[in-house]
Amino acid sequence: MEQFFHELNQNYIDKEASLQWLKNDKFPFDEERLIIAAQDQGLFTNGFKKIAGLQKTDQCRFYHSPVESPSHLMSGCKILLPNGHYTARHNKVCRYLHWKICEEMQVDMFPDVRRPESPPITSNGNVTVFYDKDIQASRYIKDKAIKPDIVI
Template sequence: MAAQDQGLMTNAFKKMAGITNDKCRFCHTELESVSHLVSSCKILLGDGYYTARHDGVCKYINWNICKKLNIQCSSKSWNINLKEQLYTIHYDHVIPTATYLENAALKCGIIVIWNKSERVATLVEISIPNDGGLYRAESEKQTKHQGLMYDMKRNWNLNEISIIPVIGATGNLKSYLTNYPGEPRAKKIQTIALKGIRRILKRALGWFQ
């Protein structure tokens, strides 16, 4: 709650009391607010904190979809017999394309749900921005993969392909979850994301073990 209310003792907060400068203690270039630490610091990004939080949400949604579609869930991909499955799930795989796609994502950090009989595919794109960036992140995710979607539709011989983003889990959640098989629980996604945020803030405030 203190983090959502911007009430933690970040450098920006201390600056108001004249204690220190307001620059981020990691990147030393941007204003150190809770929002910056949670989603915008390039040093924390490089150290893998944002990636670990993102992957935790992805793994839960992937597991939930596989359970709903009766797809064997295993940490060892070679143990899964995809030939007998109606659906194929590609999670965190590079998507091969027939053409070069400039500035387009080939590995979406996403889940691709491919219905072979109906020739329909759905891209599940995960993003965990700060609450203030929800609509910007939604717009980016909707446009980022247009080239990839066109290439997949043509080369996979699909009748339809769509993208459904999971946007924001730091407090607000712009939810598309009812469109997913299994309908993953919003509270579970938020819990996973908030645990990742707690780890980031512990690291930033100097008492992370």
């Protein structure tokens, strides 16, 4: 436990900005509690239940192989990942960031962040923002990672 607190105190973390969501008081108590538990790796997973002596197995309830931990459920479960749960959440965040970047750079964009798709190229003459667009690379890039989410 206390992993979030440890990570929060790293020199590359903006502690004030990282905790701003908590200060804004926009989440009900139960949602806030769940977010903090997830950040601190303290969710009631099968791994936790086994450590607490509440059950004999710590395997993932979806994949039945690795230890079920918050990290596994959020980024490593081979059942949840292919079903698009992570991709859908990731795409929503990227769409919002793209919208905010274009707004900040004064690039003409659509008026509503909930628009289903962002255009792949937007520009105001001085700044061009690429969104989810293949980039040309003159050398090999591991795992063919030539399609970054956002390039300014």
